[in-house]
Amino acid sequence: MSEGALPKDDAVLRVDDLQKSFGGLAATDHATFAVERGTITGLIGPNGAGKSTLFNLISGFYEPDGGTVEVNGTDVTGMEPYQVADHGLIRTFQTPRKLEGMTVREAMLVGPRNQPGESFLRLFASPGSVGESESANLADAERILEEFEIDHLAAQPATDISGGQMKLVELARAMLAEPEVLLLDEPVAGVNPTLAKKLKSQIRRLNEQGTTFLLIEHDMEFVMDLADPIVVLDQGHVLTEGTPDGVRSDDRVIDAYLGGGA
Amino acid sequence: MSALTDPKGAIAELTRPEGWVLGVSVAFLLFLLAALLTGALGPTYFLFLVGLAGMYALLSFGLNAQWGFTGLINFSVAAFFGIGAYGSALMTASGSPIAGGYNPLVGLVVALVVALVLALLIGIPTLRLRADYLAIASLGLAEVMRLIVLNERWLTNGSAGVRGIPGFFKGWPVLSTFPETMPGIRLEVIPGSPVILETAFWRASLNVLLVLAFAGAVYFVLRRAHRSPWGRVLRTIRSDEDLARALGKDTYSFKMQSFVLGSLIMALAGVFYTHLNLYVGPGDLDPITTFYAWVAVILGGSGSNRGALFGGIVIVTIREGTRFLNDVALPIDPAPLRLLLIGIVIVAVMRYRPQGILPPQRELIWPSAVDGGGAPETPDSGVRERKGGGGDE
Numbered sequence: 001m002s003e004g005a006l007p008k009d010d011a012v013l014r015v016d017d018l019q020k021s022f023g024g025l026a027a028t029d030h031a032t033f034a035v036e037r038g039t040i041t042g043l044i045g046p047n048g049a050g051k052s053t054l055f056n057l058i059s060g061f062y063e064p065d066g067g068t069v070e071v072n073g074t075d076v077t078g079m080e081p082y083q084v085a086d087h088g089l090i091r092t093f094q095t096p097r098k099l100e101g102m103t104v105r106e107a108m109l110v111g112p113r114n115q116p117g118e119s120f121l122r123l124f125a126s127p128g129s130v131g132e133s134e135s136a137n138l139a140d141a142e143r144i145l146e147e148f149e150i151d152h153l154a155a156q157p158a159t160d161i162s163g164g165q166m167k168l169v170e171l172a173r174a175m176l177a178e179p180e181v182l183l184l185d186e187p188v189a190g191v192n193p194t195l196a197k198k199l200k201s202q203i204r205r206l207n208e209q210g211t212t213f214l215l216i217e218h219d220m221e222f223v224m225d226l227a228d229p230i231v232v233l234d235q236g237h238v239l240t241e242g243t244p245d246g247v248r249s250d251d252r253v254i255d256a257y258l259g260g261g262a
Numbered sequence: 263m264s265a266l267t268d269p270k271g272a273i274a275e276l277t278r279p280e281g282w283v284l285g286v287s288v289a290f291l292l293f294l295l296a297a298l299l300t301g302a303l304g305p306t307y308f309l310f311l312v313g314l315a316g317m318y319a320l321l322s323f324g325l326n327a328q329w330g331f332t333g334l335i336n337f338s339v340a341a342f343f344g345i346g347a348y349g350s351a352l353m354t355a356s357g358s359p360i361a362g363g364y365n366p367l368v369g370l371v372v373a374l375v376v377a378l379v380l381a382l383l384i385g386i387p388t389l390r391l392r393a394d395y396l397a398i399a400s401l402g403l404a405e406v407m408r409l410i411v412l413n414e415r416w417l418t419n420g421s422a423g424v425r426g427i428p429g430f431f432k433g434w435p436v437l438s439t440f441p442e443t444m445p446g447i448r449l450e451v452i453p454g455s456p457v458i459l460e461t462a463f464w465r466a467s468l469n470v471l472l473v474l475a476f477a478g479a480v481y482f483v484l485r486r487a488h489r490s491p492w493g494r495v496l497r498t499i500r501s502d503e504d505l506a507r508a509l510g511k512d513t514y515s516f517k518m519q520s521f522v523l524g525s526l527i528m529a530l531a532g533v534f535y536t537h538l539n540l541y542v543g544p545g546d547l548d549p550i551t552t553f554y555a556w557v558a559v560i561l562g563g564s565g566s567n568r569g570a571l572f573g574g575i576v577i578v579t580i581r582e583g584t585r586f587l588n589d590v591a592l593p594i595d596p597a598p599l600r601l602l603l604i605g606i607v608i609v610a611v612m613r614y615r616p617q618g619i620l621p622p623q624r625e626l627i628w629p630s631a632v633d634g635g636g637a638p639e640t641p642d643s644g645v646r647e648r649k650g651g652g653g654d655e
Contacts, residue, residue, distance in 0.1 A: 059508060060507075061504070061507075061508075080507070080512070081504075081507040081508055082507050082509075082510050082511055082512045082513070085507075085508060085509060085510030086510050090508065090509065090510070091508050092508075093504070093505070093508070097501070097502040097504070097505040098501060098502070099497070099498060099501045099502065099505075100500075100501045101497065101501075101565065101621075101622065102494075102497065102501075102626075103625050105625065105627070106494060106625055106626060106627065109491065109494060109627065110494055110495065110498050110505075110506070110509055110511075111509060113509070113510040114510070115491040116491075117490045117491030117492055117628060118490075118491045118492050118495055118511070119492065120487065120492050120519055120523075123486055123487060123490050123492060124483075124486070127486075127630075130490060130491070130628055131628055131629075131630035131631055133491075134491065134627065134628035134630070134631035135630070135631040137491075137631075138627065138631050138632075155625075173509075174509075177509055177510060
């Protein structure tokens with residue numbers, strides 16, 4: 001899709017000199033990189049490289065010790081997660097989150113941001129507008145479930161579907177939040193190959209429709225096939241960044257993964 | 263009994279446990295009716311029991327709005343109940359050590375405002391933290407409130423309690439003099455055991471009217487809220503707060519709304535109690551009230567408004583039903599028996615039906631969207647009933 005060497009002046013997400021330590025351990029060590037609009041950017045690195053910490057910093061779940069995070073040109077550093085989400089950055093989690101007692105359809109409807117019906121007073125002051133938006137959201141949810149080919153699950157309890165299906169539902173729900181940039185934390189971990197292929201084609205389709213992705217993934221084949229550019233993280237800092245082929249042949253990356261040279 | 267407040271719920275749509283509850287409730291009502299007609303149960307006392315059941319239902323509704331909807335652990339049900347009770351008692355009673363003598367509507371407003379302020383004071387520091395902190399703080403609050411009521415005599419009369427509380431409808435047109443103007447009625451359905459309806463009966467029927475109005479309004483509000491996107495965010499927070507935050511929901515604000523709403527409903531239960539009992543004392547703030555409300559919500563099914571209503575009625579049945587055992591020679595006293603029975607009920611529910619008797623079962627989507635939108639016409643029932651509903655590959 002894009003060549004990794006492009007100047008990043010159209011960055012939807014910009015991470016600058018981000019730092020976070022737990023005790024004496026620098027989990028994120030002056031990390032700097034940008035995610036260009038329209039890309040599927042991969043974030044890889046050996047276990048403990050600080051990928052999930054970085055996700056938590058970007059999405060507002062952790063407060064950084066230093067550095068800044070910009071979404072769509074707005075400095076979101078230190079904001080609450082819901083505020084970061086309001087600026088268009090939505091994230092998923094490594095282990096699918098279970099919504100007890102909800103059907104898949106209900107779980108989907110949590111996705112849309114700032115629904116009129118989320119205001120308690122409006123439930124009584126203008127129930128009509130609540131109904132309208134709920135109808136529209138319901139139609140959107142069913143359409144997206146169809147596009148994901150999981151509409152047959154709509155009435156299933158959200159906790160009774162397989163792990164892979166949960167990942168699909170999570171991605172589908174995130175789309176209802178209309179993200180500018182979507183952070184996926186290991187979208188195919190523990191997912192069987194058929195569903196993984198399905199997830200890959202969905203991510204590609206959504207990307208072609210305009211959603212920017214930043215994804216953490218351990219499955220090298222998956223990430224190398226899907227993402228470009230790829231950012232390599234090691235011990236909390238950005239080791240290198242480039243096309244899949246460039247990263248694959250980089251000696252420093254091989255060293256980091258094999259533990260050599262440390 | 264739940265069917266009374268839910269006239270739309272068609273019998274055909276009932277799930278099996280709902281059918282059971284309906285059947286048992288109807289049988290229980292018939293039993294009560296028989297007891298009334300034979301004179302075994304005084305009609306005035308019966309109405310008092312109905313009022314009490316309504317009060318417990320209100321308390322359960324309040325806790326359900328906090329724990330059932332959002333997963334907030336509030337151990338200060340008795341404190342908010344006490345604020346409602348004392349707030350209105352101190353404003354309206356002739357024996358009030360402070361103001362006193364105001365219209366009960368003023369008492370209602372004052373009680374709710376005080377409960378609102380207190381809920382905010384407790385909520386602000388604790389709701390940003392993990393669930394455990396609210397539990398601990400609320401436990402402390404309950405005890406602080408009880409001790410304040412017991413010791414601050416200039417404000418509350420201390421252990422003597424507050425007397426001289428008027429009925430809620432004092433000063434209202436028609437309703438304030440209604441019990442006195444009604445004639446005594448003598449019914450003799452079964453020959454030889456007449457039932458006489460006097461002023462006390464009509465006074466009690468006013469109380470029932472009041473609690474029905476309170477509980478009906480609260481039920482209407484909670485039902486609508488539960489099926490709304492607002493309620494859906496609360497349920498998301500209950501399952502996974504981080505997920506709600508990641509999807510752009512200001513969870514602190516939602517938790518605060520849920521906490522305040524629940525606390526106001528509990529205070530409302532207290533206001534009603536004041537005008538039902540016409541006396542309030544520090545004993546009304548004992549932790550047992552909190553305990554009863556929790557049992558009612560868990561028994562009925564956390565998150566379910568109908569369940570809370572059902573749980574409240576069961577609590578009153580156990581609490582008051584055991585009084586009749588005084589007549590029967592029993593080796594143990596009714597008071598400990600009451601606790602024993604409730605203990606057995608909890609153990610049985612946890613063992614055989616941990617989700618409660620009437621858990622929320624239907625898809626909770628805003629009604630007009632389901633009726634008019636593309637969703638199936640009959641919402642899927644029994645979401646929680648099914649285990650491993652198939653469809654997994």
